[in-house]
Amino acid sequence: MVDYLTNALWTDDEIAFRKEVQEFCAKEIAPIADELDKGPYPRELLSKIGKAGYMGVHHDKSVGGTERGLSYEIIVAEEISAVNAGLDMARMASTTLYGMPVARFGTAEQRKKYLEPVVAGDKIGCIGITEPDVGSDTAGMTTQAVKEGDDWILNGEKRFITNGSQADYMCAFAITDPGVKSKNGMSAFLIDTKTDGFSVVQDHDLLGMKSARVSWLKLEDVRVPGDMLLGKPGEGFRILMDELDSERTAIAGEAIGYGRTPYEIAVKYATERHQFGRPIRAFEGVSFKIADMAMKLEAGRALTLTAARMYDRGEKITKAAAIAKLYTTEAAIQITNDALQVLGGMGYTTDYPVQRFLRDARLMTIGGGTAEILRFLIQREVFKEFFPG
Template sequence: MAIFESLSEAKFREKVHRFAKEHIAPIAQKVEGGLFPREVLQKLGRQHLLGAPFSKTDGGGGLGWSFEVIVAEEISAVSAATEMARLASGALYAAPLAYFASRAQKDEFLRPVLAGDKVGALALTEPGAGSDAASIKTRAELRSGDFVLNGEKRFITNGGIADFLFVFAVTDPTKPPRSGVSALVVPRDSSGVRIVKTYGLLGMHGANVVHLRFRNARVPQENVIGGLHRGFPILLDELDRERPAVAAGMLGIARSAFESAVDYSSTREQFGRPIKEFEGVSFKLSDMLVRLEAARLLILKAVRLLDEGKLARLEGAIAKLFATESAFEITHQALQVHGGIGYTKDLPIERYFRDARFMMIGGGTSEIMRFVIQREIYREKRRRSS
């Protein structure tokens, strides 16, 4: 199994790196000020940088998840909020459609999103159902040929801007979630869909995260994806695929913080010499690099498995846990290396620190990642002993 980056992956990275420098760096401060990066999503679509893993017939790049994580890292290194908007539309929303939708559904709901003309969002979390996703209550009832949707979804990234929402709802309350939940695409301009609130966030400014309410929203039957009551396996598949990409986004932020700490410690002088000459500073840089390298390898291991068509539940959870906790530690230490100026808005270090905090919560908390990992450990033990 090839673990390190191939030549084509390295060339692709250069392309995305250039794109991020040319098109995202100039607006990164505006995004931080609250601008939703819709134009960037359009440009990413035009450059075939949305949907790298999905087939070309579906409007994707026909490349693989090892390319998707490169996009995530390079964009997040410049603007993590822009990456959050891209990920929510081009991966979280798009992946279930790419793997489970019919041709007609893909043409209507996937292709325009991968082209960057439309925006998507994934709506799973509810006020009463966060880590325990199986306890969702949003209800979709079949009435006179349409589904009628009632319920609440909160913390939905892109939710206030998206053209399409990928919604998980209970379609058979008499059954357990595994066989009673369905996935539906809901156009956000459907009557009965309301944005109740847009959240203010600690970091990831520019990301659009909202609370949505559905009141008798009518959704055509044809918008059910992957078959009636087949929503739960779609959800599990989506979570397995999103974790390495989330991890790669955090790697991008951490890399930028590390690079800034290397530069600053080389030029900032105290006690008559550059601060890098104090081991109390330079050893922090060593620890940061070890974490960056380890995170990259864990992410690569997970995406190599996905690209071989294998399950990467354990590997994705390990990569997400390690990369997100490392990003938090690295941005924290990088801020420390910058001293007082790191705590000010004069440099982006404080932004990296705030942005990095999010992904220990989003996409499944660190505690849930540990839960998934231990479950896989004991599952493997049972498998070996049976």
Template sequence: MFEKKHEMIRKLAREFAENEIAPRAQEIDKTGEYPADLREKLIKSKFHCVTIPEEYGGCGGDYKSAAIVTEEIAAKCGSSVTQIMPNSLSGGPLIYFGNHEQKKKYLQGMAEGSLIGAFGITEPGAGSDASSIDTVAEKDGDDYILNGRKCFITNGPICDFITVFAKTDTKAKGVSGISAFIVEADWNGFSRGKNEDKLGIKGSKTSDIILENVRVPKENLLGREGQGFKICMGVLDSGRITVASQGLGLAQGALDEAVKFTKERIQFGKSIAKFQNTQFEIADMATKVQCGRHLVFNAAHMKDSGRSYTKEAAMAKYYCGELCNEISYRSLQLHGGYGFIKDYDIERIYRDSRIVSIYEGTSEIQKLVISGMVYAGK
């Protein structure tokens, strides 16, 4: 499954995460700001554009490579994963459905680091049920007029453009009347809500995006009219692999902290790593993390092989979303009172893990996807 290049990518990503990201993870969490110089280093490393084709300034890498990079970065800082979104949600719509002109303008801009993208499907009244979106795009000559509100948008406060999903046919039933548009942030009628104060991944900016009579040229229609739901689901399928990789990385980071702490913590005259209960906990945690790793890279391998991977991506996302929450909980428990103090990395990892089982499809949605495919014999 893995080639020499993958091991090299893991080595480079791990060294970068350990040397550049880990020393600043607490600072990022405390200030809620992502350091500009660290972002520049990420861009220079090209970890943010692994999956973008070389023609548009990216690495042209496979999804196994993107998953490796995501895992290694997440193991040191959950917030930093949102800095490499061009590999998944912000870049995916353009990579898979954009035309040459759109890719040249927006995808290349992200690869160069001059543009920040976002992905807008969720609304105040439409989360898991995408068919309930209220954002509307009305045809007006050669343009579309967009009105609506998107919420919980990662990079919302700082994005230069966003892929917006809106109804172009309000009479169509279900999801058949949804289309996708590339909307630039400096266009008239585009505004942003407040930067949300979140439980975790505090170095990632999140806000609402408000569209009030935003005029979008027809050139910024992504794909064809009515193809929006297909685009959305296609991008989410691949995005679930990277979110699963994020969960895997957070789980590995939590396990690493547990091993480190239990070796150092002395109770009853010896390291608590010497107690059988601790050893059993570590063994169980390590086994579960490795199970998650197999699910993630199996899904990535299937995608890279051109095979259907919807079920496998959902399984990886479901398992690893729950996994990072479980492993961070158990690691914090092994830390005892120290785990409740912000000086220890496990406190941050514990908070950062909570979002993974929620965004890009909750664990419950993944179960629906998985069970539906199992019943269908797929």
């Protein structure tokens, strides 16, 4: 299965690593992939993924990671998502969405206490940005944190938080200085979810990603010690923007996974299914769909690896990450939808997981920056390149 995934862009070590992750997924996840869709995923599974080293490929050795970089994280994301997308959404929310802000802006003590157990898979993290009245316009955030002695008191609501009801720790964003623009008045905090005042309003009932839990949370006078501020006061928006670049690249990796399995199923089905005395792949209406799927997967993988390589070299990837995420997530919706069409009526049954991948893929032009917002970002970066200053 691995052969057609290898090309000139990947190193030998990355190819070997992909094979290793595939073997893990085949043994530990594939046998329960459909069962997982009844959700939520068992905690021990995340722990197993952590013990196998797949929570920390892009984290430092000092916190138990392997320091291999984002190019390896997109391999893990693709491989796990190719088996069960919701499980990877939960894994990634913990290790990348929560993990990267802690890794890049946390103190050595914060990383030891709040990141190391997450990389090991023993604790679960989540990120709290979105609120009932604040989605794409993150700068309009209303959750407030007020200083009281050395502590901060947080009040507000966070909606659509992946892992929200399962997490041990949250990286939460809140306004600390309402007197200035939120780009300078927002801060990031680490919260222990067992703290008084932290509560789950409800888990959302979702169309897909059923193996994950996505929650609406309330923060009522949650007292956060001063040493759980992440970065400096007022640095929250910068931390948020930094996080989104790695998140979008990793989501692009996932999106290739959502598309890949339905594509593989469609290729086999088109060969085995006969109508009008021949395999349905003999009809261009079917085989050209397969061609489009293959093209989109290859192009998406190249775009995603480009963004990951740039990130690993320390380059700014706002545009590259937005392009990779936008392209792969729109492609994943088209591929899963076309694959379902190739399977005809069988595609609409739960005998095949194609419908599950279609439901899962549908999320990703929404979460982590909608397609509209990404187009806005890409054009903004393009015009900046042409007309700097």
